[in-house]
Amino acid sequence: MGRMLAAEAMVKIMEDEGVEVIFGIPGAGILPFYSALRKSTKIKHYLARHEEGASHAADGYARASGKVGVCVGTSGPAGTNMVTGLYAAQVDSIPIIAITGQTVTAQLGKEAFQAVDIAEIVKPVTKKSYCVREANQLPAITREAFRIAKEGRPGPVLIDLPLDVQRREVEYDPSIDSSLEILKPAPDDRKIRRALEMLLEAEKPLMLLGGGVIIANACDEFVELAEHLSIPVVTSLMGKGGIAANHPLYAGQVGTSCNTPYGNKIFLESDLVLGVGCRFSDRHTGTLDVYTSGRKFIHIDIEPTQIGRIIPTDLGIVADAKLALSALLEMARKMTPQREPSERVNDIPKVRLQCERRLDFDQIPIKPQRVFKEINEFFDEDTVFVTCIGLNQIWSSQFQRVFKPRHYLMPAGAGPLGWDLPASIGAKVARPEKLVVNIVGDYGMGFCGEEMAVAVMYDIPIIVIVINNGYLSLIRQQEKYIYDMNFEVATWYEGTLVDFVKFAETYGAYGQRVEKPAEIKPALKRAVESNRPSVIEIIVERETDASMGTSLDKIVEYEPLPTEAEMLVAVGKG
Numbered sequence: 001m002g003r004m005l006a007a008e009a010m011v012k013i014m015e016d017e018g019v020e021v022i023f024g025i026p027g028a029g030i031l032p033f034y035s036a037l038r039k040s041t042k043i044k045h046y047l048a049r050h051e052e053g054a055s056h057a058a059d060g061y062a063r064a065s066g067k068v069g070v071c072v073g074t075s076g077p078a079g080t081n082m083v084t085g086l087y088a089a090q091v092d093s094i095p096i097i098a099i100t101g102q103t104v105t106a107q108l109g110k111e112a113f114q115a116v117d118i119a120e121i122v123k124p125v126t127k128k129s130y131c132v133r134e135a136n137q138l139p140a141i142t143r144e145a146f147r148i149a150k151e152g153r154p155g156p157v158l159i160d161l162p163l164d165v166q167r168r169e170v171e172y173d174p175s176i177d178s179s180l181e182i183l184k185p186a187p188d189d190r191k192i193r194r195a196l197e198m199l200l201e202a203e204k205p206l207m208l209l210g211g212g213v214i215i216a217n218a219c220d221e222f223v224e225l226a227e228h229l230s231i232p233v234v235t236s237l238m239g240k241g242g243i244a245a246n247h248p249l250y251a252g253q254v255g256t257s258c259n260t261p262y263g264n265k266i267f268l269e270s271d272l273v274l275g276v277g278c279r280f281s282d283r284h285t286g287t288l289d290v291y292t293s294g295r296k297f298i299h300i301d302i303e304p305t306q307i308g309r310i311i312p313t314d315l316g317i318v319a320d321a322k323l324a325l326s327a328l329l330e331m332a333r334k335m336t337p338q339r340e341p342s343e344r345v346n347d348i349p350k351v352r353l354q355c356e357r358r359l360d361f362d363q364i365p366i367k368p369q370r371v372f373k374e375i376n377e378f379f380d381e382d383t384v385f386v387t388c389i390g391l392n393q394i395w396s397s398q399f400q401r402v403f404k405p406r407h408y409l410m411p412a413g414a415g416p417l418g419w420d421l422p423a424s425i426g427a428k429v430a431r432p433e434k435l436v437v438n439i440v441g442d443y444g445m446g447f448c449g450e451e452m453a454v455a456v457m458y459d460i461p462i463i464v465i466v467i468n469n470g471y472l473s474l475i476r477q478q479e480k481y482i483y484d485m486n487f488e489v490a491t492w493y494e495g496t497l498v499d500f501v502k503f504a505e506t507y508g509a510y511g512q513r514v515e516k517p518a519e520i521k522p523a524l525k526r527a528v529e530s531n532r533p534s535v536i537e538i539i540v541e542r543e544t545d546a547s548m549g550t551s552l553d554k555i556v557e558y559e560p561l562p563t564e565a566e567m568l569v570a571v572g573k574g
């Protein structure tokens, strides 16, 4: 038996749940919680510079570690600043818990200072949100928040804590309390058998690795199944890294923008797709009849409402990805010895190479493609890459080779500029032994750029590569081909680009500018050797476009450069 403040009980529960770090900003409405947190020897607090940054840092931490990320802020605007972070975590199925302060319960609904109904505001972007009015409920609610964040399709949970609730004494005995059980649905054996029959009968089957496979830590099982059945593997954007880029069965990445040419090609040639832990997002499928016609789909997902939501599924299996893939593997081994690869399968490494986009440009200003050639060559397989949105992100996803799960992080579903720098900080805190490299555009760097102070203050040596083209170039490209305009998309004024070297130095980070291809690797080397938070600004050709289209069969390639007419067809206007 023990009496303690509700906030103290909450901190003890978080310790027991394995929380080691919290990203947050104190304020009057959350100080009782901070007072309890101060006494914790197990949880380290990182002082963010913006609550949006804190929420993305918790997200990046969760993606890199597989654990629950936690962010905290005061009442009112702190919570509203976290809405983007909750949304990004929700759509990509990332478990984070946001804790906010609140005015005293007696003031709720009376427009008191910095009192906003945050639990209501975040309902559509969380799995669950609570405004806790009864302190005695807080221990059980905190346990439930962790269960909900992790169970089934993971996602964010928000707990709003009125000041008086934080300060009230409750009965809590940590010696007889533990985590709530997490249920993992197992697949129906009959469906597993049916799936295998379909896969063995198909002429050109394909396995699609989605982000859910990485979240379920089931990549090994996925790849073993593909190997046993000799089936080519493609990934979605969220699945990138789930299979090594040099694996003989890896055929590429499917999507309208974040694709590889061979990924889309082999997809369009397939007659059966086994999609695991993927949600068939519009950015992946493009025009649906092109995506679906001529092929059948087996879909495995832990979230029942995902089955049949976007595409008509021939066989849907609701199950935890790891359990489903283990069951498939076990039954596959009983049903058939390891299958001999067909000619189509044997050819994958060769065709993948033949189809690779060209990166070896020597010109100055540097072509963005060349930047990624240098990145691919310089960094090893253990590097964690973090990227966000813009052409820089699309190029990164098209050109970069990734070898391991949880080594390529981006907010695929929400694409909020500003996610990447704080998420990189979270990832580096989670995996300090890894190099963490953030790739970002010149405009995106302005969003949550203040979090550089966190990296410097806590000595978190991330490397930020700013691809500076003086443009909001993703928008520039869309304006050019769809609206025939070039309006409000330039970030360079009076011949001046924002100086990201000075930006780095302002925060006490290491900064360098690069303008020639041959300077890229030495600059990266200096950044790594400095072992400090670093910014490498690379000035690139301003007008380079990216290969994109509205459907998988309408991707226009770079070289030779597409004509205006081809681009119009690609965007659906031709």
Ligand SMILES: Cc1ncc(C[n+]2csc(CCOP(=O)(O)OP(=O)(O)O)c2C)c(N)n1
Binding pocket: 389, 390, 391, 392, 393, 415, 416, 417, 440, 441, 442, 443, 444, 445, 467, 469, 471, 472, 473, 474, 475
């Ligand atoms: C919060 C937010 N606001 C606006 C956008 C729309 N948007 C997407 S990319 C982009 C421009 C990005 O420019 P930059 O960071 O320089 O990247 P580039 O496309 O030039 O590589 C904008 C405004 C967004 N994704 N997120």
Ligand SMILES: [Mg+2]
Binding pocket: 441, 442, 443, 467, 468, 469, 470, 471, 472, 473
């Ligand atoms: Mg730009």
